[in-house]
Amino acid sequence: MNVAVIGTGYVGLGTAALLAHIGHTVTGIDISEEKIAMLQRAEVPIHEPGLDALLASVQSRLTWTTSYDAVAAADVVFICVGTPPGPDGTPDLQYVVSAAASIAPHLNGHTQVIVNKSTVPIGTGDYVTRLLEENSVTFHAERHAVVSNPEFLREGTALHDSLYPDRIVLGGSPDAVAHMTRLYAPLIEQTFVAPASAPRPETYTRPAVVKTTLQSAEMIKYAANAFLALKISFANEIAGLSERVGADIEEVMTGIGMDTRIGSRFLNAGLGWGGSCFGKDTQGLISAGREHNYDMPILQAAVTVNYRQRQDVLQKLIRQLRTLKGKRIGVLGMAFKPDTDDLRDAPAHDLIERLHGLGATVVAHDPIAMPRASREWAHLTYHEAGSVEQVFDRADAIIVATEWTDYRTLDWNALTPRMRRPLIIDARNIIRNPIDAQVEQIGRDAPAAEEFTMDTSL
Numbered sequence: 001m002n003v004a005v006i007g008t009g010y011v012g013l014g015t016a017a018l019l020a021h022i023g024h025t026v027t028g029i030d031i032s033e034e035k036i037a038m039l040q041r042a043e044v045p046i047h048e049p050g051l052d053a054l055l056a057s058v059q060s061r062l063t064w065t066t067s068y069d070a071v072a073a074a075d076v077v078f079i080c081v082g083t084p085p086g087p088d089g090t091p092d093l094q095y096v097v098s099a100a101a102s103i104a105p106h107l108n109g110h111t112q113v114i115v116n117k118s119t120v121p122i123g124t125g126d127y128v129t130r131l132l133e134e135n136s137v138t139f140h141a142e143r144h145a146v147v148s149n150p151e152f153l154r155e156g157t158a159l160h161d162s163l164y165p166d167r168i169v170l171g172g173s174p175d176a177v178a179h180m181t182r183l184y185a186p187l188i189e190q191t192f193v194a195p196a197s198a199p200r201p202e203t204y205t206r207p208a209v210v211k212t213t214l215q216s217a218e219m220i221k222y223a224a225n226a227f228l229a230l231k232i233s234f235a236n237e238i239a240g241l242s243e244r245v246g247a248d249i250e251e252v253m254t255g256i257g258m259d260t261r262i263g264s265r266f267l268n269a270g271l272g273w274g275g276s277c278f279g280k281d282t283q284g285l286i287s288a289g290r291e292h293n294y295d296m297p298i299l300q301a302a303v304t305v306n307y308r309q310r311q312d313v314l315q316k317l318i319r320q321l322r323t324l325k326g327k328r329i330g331v332l333g334m335a336f337k338p339d340t341d342d343l344r345d346a347p348a349h350d351l352i353e354r355l356h357g358l359g360a361t362v363v364a365h366d367p368i369a370m371p372r373a374s375r376e377w378a379h380l381t382y383h384e385a386g387s388v389e390q391v392f393d394r395a396d397a398i399i400v401a402t403e404w405t406d407y408r409t410l411d412w413n414a415l416t417p418r419m420r421r422p423l424i425i426d427a428r429n430i431i432r433n434p435i436d437a438q439v440e441q442i443g444r445d446a447p448a449a450e451e452f453t454m455d456t457s458l
């Protein structure tokens with residue numbers, strides 16, 4: 001089919017690459033001339049492992065433009081623009097509104113489905129239908145249907161998540177949903193050739209297809225993110241208590257995760273969640289509740305625990321150093337998670353801001369996100385480390401904020417002698433063996449020489 005993808009951010013690029021790979025012809029449209037110019041030069045504006053290789057392999061089926069003209073010939077139009085939080089937590093729909101207004105004049109009898117892939121408040125599908133109707137003289141509800149097809153990819157593993165999803169959620173009229181199942185047939189049947197940049201997992205089975213209403217599809221997206229966020233906050237809350245009673249959070253979570261009703265994933269305690277989605281979507285759901293005069297105390301608590309975690313990590317540091325004035329603190333990791341350059345709601349941002357506010361000199365490092373941080377975090381005061389070694393040089397302490405593989409594999413004993421005081425606040429629990437430094441972790445005592453390892457074998 002002929003597809004137009006509006007918005008070439010993390011979701012739009014992933015969607016364009018996926019659809020081109022499974023055989024469709026795709027036009028990617030963005031209002032950012034800078035992004036489109038880069039894509040036209042075959043440069044990828046974001047860091048996402050394997051994406052450049054996949055886009056290069058399907059370039060003959062991909063066109064990049066700032067013009068909406070391609071919408072007229074598209075069978076399916078995807079809306080993948082941002083929905084950032086407004087000041088009160090309600091998602092800001094301005095980009096969705098302007099995308100719908102720009103799509104509408106190009107709708108003729110050809111396009112059958114307009115797909116909302118952006119994460120939007122429940123009811124937005126109907127709102128988009130009305131916007132299209134108001135801005136198009138040729139719009140007919142029987143010919144142009146809006147479908148909700150939420151995206152579940154994680155940054156850093158976007159290709160894997162797009163090509164091998166657990167489920168595909170399609171909300172809308174039966175005809176429109178049937179059209180979408182034809183579009184996704186190679187994905188649903190898994191008949192495409194697995195790209196080298198994202199090989200098919202050995203145990204993978206076909207995705208489930210959830211056919212539902214617009215409203216339920218929109219709710220599924222929010223509820224999924226809220227539940228995942230909740231799981232992480234739960235792990236962090238139990239971690240806090242584990243520290244106080246002498247339990248080990250990793251063993252506790254391993255122990256509970258073996259119950260298949262609970263599941264072992266997304267139970268890693270640490271610095272809490274960050275990123276463009278969990279904070280925004282938990283707030284989005286809470287604000288939807290507020291709109292309907294319905295409290296959401298569980299979600300509210302998950303948010304409180306999440307941001308308290310950033311404070312608690314600083315408290316660990318202060319307990320050791322007493323005052324941060326005049327201290328040199330290294331921060332390892334700036335991106336909100338490994339394998340991305342995304343800095344949105346990154347815990348490291350708050351750490352750097354607070355450390356500086358408390359009088360510390362901050363030296364920060366990230367394997368990928370540093371150039372982006374120097375643009376997007378220009379309001380923060382910190383020194384960019386030219387190398388990991390520089391983070392250690394004369395540091396009074398180091399905080400591990402992001403669990404990049406580069407940090408997991410550090411030769412700590414070779415680096416800690418560079419420090420003024422060998423104190424590591426390992427806020428992602430990446431240090432597995434004793435090192436020549438004092439190590440503080442989350443929800444557990446640091447590995448000791450005579451470490452007891454829980455036997456989880458049969």
Ligand SMILES: NC(=O)c1ccc[n+]([C@@H]2O[C@H](COP(=O)([O-])OP(=O)(O)OC[C@H]3O[C@@H](n4cnc5c(N)ncnc54)[C@H](O)[C@@H]3O)[C@@H](O)[C@H]2O)c1
Pocket residue numbers: 006007008009010011012029030031032035080081082083095096098099102117118119120151152153154155276277
């Ligand atoms: N990032 C993720 O991992 C992820 C995963 C699932 C869902 N989502 C959701 O998907 C949506 C997009 O997220 P993202 O991270 O890709 O955003 P992003 O900010 O990376 O990209 C959005 C893009 O849309 C473009 N844009 C804005 N208005 C436009 C318009 N009128 N016409 C054309 N282009 C326009 C912007 O220039 C930008 O390139 C959000 O609703 C988000 O919540 C994101």
Ligand SMILES: O=c1ccn([C@@H]2O[C@H](COP(=O)(O)OP(=O)(O)O[C@H]3O[C@H](CO)[C@@H](O)[C@H](O)[C@H]3O)[C@@H](O)[C@H]2O)c(=O)[nH]1
Pocket residue numbers: 119151152153154155156225228232265266267268269270271272273274275276277278336337
């Ligand atoms: O056990 C865990 C798992 C994750 N995190 C943190 O949680 C955040 C989010 O991680 P992850 O979910 O892997 O990345 P995202 O790219 O934000 O993906 C989430 O948000 C996307 C946007 O909506 C959804 O599409 C995905 O399904 C959902 O996982 C990161 O800061 C992680 O460090 C933890 O602290 N502990």
